[in-house]
Amino acid sequence: MALRNCRNVKVLDITPVGETQRPGEFFELRLERPDWDAWKPGQFVMIRPVDWPMDILWGRPFSICSGDSRSVTLFVQKVGRGTARLAELKKGDTVALWGPLGNSFAVEPDTPTLMLAGGIGIAPFRGYVEQHSHPENLKLFFAHRMPLGCYPHEGIAAVADVECMAEEKPEDLQAIIARMGELVNEYRDGLILCCGPTPFMKTAQRFALEAGARLYVSLENRMACGVGACLGCVCKDGEGHHVQVCTKGPIFRADNVEL
Amino acid sequence: MEVSDLKVSFGGLSMSNPVMTASGTFGFGLEFAPYGDLSRLGGIVAKGISMKPREGNPMPRIAETPCGMLNAIGIQNPGVEAFVKQALPALKRQDVAVVANLYACDAEEFGELAGILSTEDGVAALEVNVSCPNVKEGGAAFGQDPAQIAKVTEAVKKRAGGKPVMLKLSPNVADIATCARAAVEGGADILSLINTLIGMGVDIRNRRPRLANVVGGLSGPAIKPVALRCVHQVCQAVDVPVIGIGGIASAEDALEFIMVGAHAVQVGTANFLRPDFAFTLAEDMAQLLTELCVERLEDFRGSLQLPL
Structure with missing residues (x-):
């Protein structure tokens, strides 16, 4: 067993989730689990189907959404040409998978913990909730644009407190921001974790800094290698130094990162 | 043919x-240790190092292109001292040739870097980066001027303490053979080529360049025909050994x-x-050489049959 490695694994299944105007926009990709020791919620993997021609060069990073002894589940939204081609995968196809990569979310079973998820940023929180020993201490605040059925939120709602807000019309955004501010204040002495679009995380960061709350954000910068070599995914840490999101992150303390 | 038959020795490098x-493309090597045995590689060329640490360019720094990618990292690195104290001791324990890649702004600083690395027994050779397209000072400017190439090579060779010196050539020149000859005149033991081609990407939706540096280096399978042409021309022009990239x-x-x-x-992207x-x-x-019924790598090297 290895801490991390690169293996060819088979697609166990690929399942569309929910319905939007773009067919197959969201899907769950279940892959064979390589011979790893363990993975921690917040970590990610890189995948690249072995049959991909060179026109799409890089693998693509995805946080681990869920997993068991035999499988790893990723949650994917089609946004660009890479994810669009991943959507064409079939059961039995072979994918190069390297991971588990990066650091992981802080887990403090007895601390009241708020998870702030924006859209597809909900993915790592399913794994977080599954591995948490006291999910009654967890609350998820989930802001989304697509119908709820598009996201892996049901598994979370079954064991933790979940509050969802949809952004359907322009004024919804202000309501989401206001609610996020209230919740960050409420959890100022607890633990707050955030994953979502950059403006969403920036807002959380602003509230957390104002309230003196302990917030961790999970970044998802574009990356080529996932192993710390290409230096394409860097962000600036609290001292203004460039650090790799893939190896120093993807999770950073909100008071130690420039978003 | 077995892998053990692929041993190579040239220009002072074995x-x-x-x-x-x-x-x-490979960090300082150790980043890749979880994914394979580093001793299965012939050599590792470490990422470019400069005298002082460099933060590199602003983001975004990379963009995917058809069969390739653009990068404008700007030689982000922790400086030569950190390389010598932190990376080298761990690398030395691996059974693989480690080549240091040098980046500086003038010939004198290149020489200074070479001097520091010349006494490090974990360094098998020095590769001189006179061709990085992503830094405003130095870099490509040297790589496009044969006189500067000769001067930098000489400065490094003088301080290299007997370590083989390889010059990494830029393809962004009118005549790469002239640059190759200049490097050889300056005392280069080996030439490595090519560095990236200068390219650019734009986004018509937000009307911005894809790289904060606006231009960057194109690499990947898209540039292979250019690289092959350059290696061919340089091999015809000079007698020193060449590493194809x-x-x-x-x-x-x-x-x-x-x-x-x-x-x-060298494998990069x-x-x-x-x-x-x-x-x-x-x-x-x-395995492929066996299929081609080639018994020795030397027999295959340079065996291209050109039309008369």
Whole structure:
């Protein structure tokens, strides 16, 4: 067993989730689990189907959404040409998978913990909730644009407190921001974790800094290698130094990162 | 043919096989240790180092392009002192040739860097980066001027303490053979080529360049034909050994460079396709040579048959 490695694994299944105007926009990709020791919620993997021609060069990073002894589940939204081609995968196809990569979310079973998820940023929180020993201490605040059925939120709602807000019309955004501010204040002495679009995380960061709350954000910068070599995914840490999101992150303390 | 038959020795550099990893695509090597045995590589060219630490360019720094990628990292690195104190001791324990890649703003500083590394027994050779397109000072400016290439090579060679000096040439020049001759006149033991081609990407939706640096270096399979042409021209022009670099993503690609005359190859962007890519390349080359009924790598090198 290895801490991390690169293996060819088979697609166990690929399942569309929910319905939007773009067919197959969201899907769950279940892959064979390589011979790893363990993975921690917040970590990610890189995948690249072995049959991909060179026109799409890089693998693509995805946080681990869920997993068991035999499988790893990723949650994917089609946004660009890479994810669009991943959507064409079939059961039995072979994918190069390297991971588990990066650091992981802080887990403090007895601390009241708020998870702030924006859209597809909900993915790592399913794994977080599954591995948490006291999910009654967890609350998820989930802001989304697509119908709820598009996201892996049901598994979370079954064991933790979940509050969802949809952004359907322009004024919804202000309501989401206001609610996020209230919740960050409420959890100022607890633990707050955030994953979502950059403006969403920036807002959380602003509230957390104002309230003196302990917030961790999970970044998802574009990356080529996932192993710390290409230096394409860097962000600036609290001292203004460039650090790799893939190896120093993807999770950073909100008071130690420039978003 | 077995991998053990692929041993190469040229220009003062000896390696267990002709597969090296290119600077800037393999970190300091140890990043890839979880994905394979580093001793299966012939050599590792460490990412470019400068006298002082450099933060590199602003983001975004990379963009995917058809069969390739653009980068404008700007030689982000922790400086030579950190390389010597932190990376080298761990690298030394690996059974693989480690080549340091030097970046500086003038000939004098290049010489100074060479001087520091010349006494490090974990460094098998020095590769001089006179061709980085992503930094405003130095870099490509040297690489485009044959007189400067000769001057920098001489400065490094003088301080290299007997370590082999390889010059990494830029393809962004009118005549690469002239640059190659200048490097040889300056005392280069080996030439490595090519560095990236200067390219650009734009986004018509937000009307911005895809790289904060506006222009960057194009690499990957898209540049292989340019690289092959350059290696061919340089092998025809000079007698020093050449290392072929540019878009190598298979054993066949690697053997194409050997066939036009290269002694070894460096794998760059393909390391991003999957982190274990380079580890199996030498074995694949040995197998392919067997299929081609080639008994010795030397017999294959430079065996390209040109039309009369």
